[in-house]
Amino acid sequence: MRTSFVPRLGRDISLIGQGCWQLGADWSHVADDTAQDILRAAADAGVTFFDTADVYGDGRSERALRDFVADRGAEGITIATKMGRRADPHEASQYTLDNFRRWTDRSRENLGVDTLELVQLHCPPSEVFANPQTYDDLRTLKQERRIEHYGVSVETCDEALDALRDPDIATVQIILNVFRRKPLEHVLGVARENGVGIIARVPLASGLLTGKYDEHTTFGEKDHRNFNRDGAAFDVGETFAGVPYEVGVEAAREVAKLTPEGWTTAQFALAWIGAVGASTIIPGASRPEQARSNAAAADMPEFDEETLAALAHLYNERIREHVHAKW
Numbered sequence: 001m002r003t004s005f006v007p008r009l010g011r012d013i014s015l016i017g018q019g020c021w022q023l024g025a026d027w028s029h030v031a032d033d034t035a036q037d038i039l040r041a042a043a044d045a046g047v048t049f050f051d052t053a054d055v056y057g058d059g060r061s062e063r064a065l066r067d068f069v070a071d072r073g074a075e076g077i078t079i080a081t082k083m084g085r086r087a088d089p090h091e092a093s094q095y096t097l098d099n100f101r102r103w104t105d106r107s108r109e110n111l112g113v114d115t116l117e118l119v120q121l122h123c124p125p126s127e128v129f130a131n132p133q134t135y136d137d138l139r140t141l142k143q144e145r146r147i148e149h150y151g152v153s154v155e156t157c158d159e160a161l162d163a164l165r166d167p168d169i170a171t172v173q174i175i176l177n178v179f180r181r182k183p184l185e186h187v188l189g190v191a192r193e194n195g196v197g198i199i200a201r202v203p204l205a206s207g208l209l210t211g212k213y214d215e216h217t218t219f220g221e222k223d224h225r226n227f228n229r230d231g232a233a234f235d236v237g238e239t240f241a242g243v244p245y246e247v248g249v250e251a252a253r254e255v256a257k258l259t260p261e262g263w264t265t266a267q268f269a270l271a272w273i274g275a276v277g278a279s280t281i282i283p284g285a286s287r288p289e290q291a292r293s294n295a296a297a298a299d300m301p302e303f304d305e306e307t308l309a310a311l312a313h314l315y316n317e318r319i320r321e322h323v324h325a326k327w
Helices: 032-044 060-072 097-111 126-130 132-143 157-163 182-186 188-193 205-210 245-258 265-275 288-299 305-323
Strands: 003-006 011-014 049-051 078-083 116-122 147-153 171-175 197-201
Touching (some): 060 078, 060 097, 116 171, 147 197, 265 288
Parallel strands (some): 147 171, 171 197
């Protein structure tokens, strides 16, 4: 497994990480035993970075990681969690030091640790990123040893740039994939210059970039790919990366045609994110074999200029008008 050194984290993390949203909620149900099998398969394939959040299954995902580490050991493993989506109402006024303490204390209990390795603000309202008090409060959590490092998970490039002004931000988690290229233009260079890690989320556009979906594919009632297509529950950019489903299905077929023989379309899409400069990529998995297949994307050969140009053309012709100005 290839790794990336993140200066502000002070450690190497695996190029392919493991996203753990599916182990909690909002996808098809993953049984507890299957969750452990997925985590073991990822680790056995060289994954060292695991991303979760306090709201994934109301702590179920964090507790799955606690059990995994208790069984396997924590050496070489980095667990990142997120906080803020427990705010009710979800308003900027809820992002206070007292709430930060409550939220991180709950995650510490769920994960079974005294100090959380990396805590990320979980897509708060935009004004939270622009408020200097936000970062002073996060530094207080570090001083209190509740957390070791802090980062942000953002919806937009502008939010990322606001956060990157803080001198202690360790990571920025942002949607980056073949269908969401704007961060390449605005965010990755600034992060690299400042030693900040880039965590690429929604790397397969909620599965569109596996190339396995068609116009007739259906999703379960409790799957966000069913109930959030129009942004009814949370930012629509989280579901299919904000690309209209039918548009994405057609574009994914073009990505599949570019995929080298012997590799899956999903591996090809993940490898592209590594090629353009992400520190780690966090696809989810609902089965152990998916976790192993995702990890293998780190071994793909380098992209040639012709392929990179073809993917850029596809974005500009099919996708840009739907997403570029929004995020």
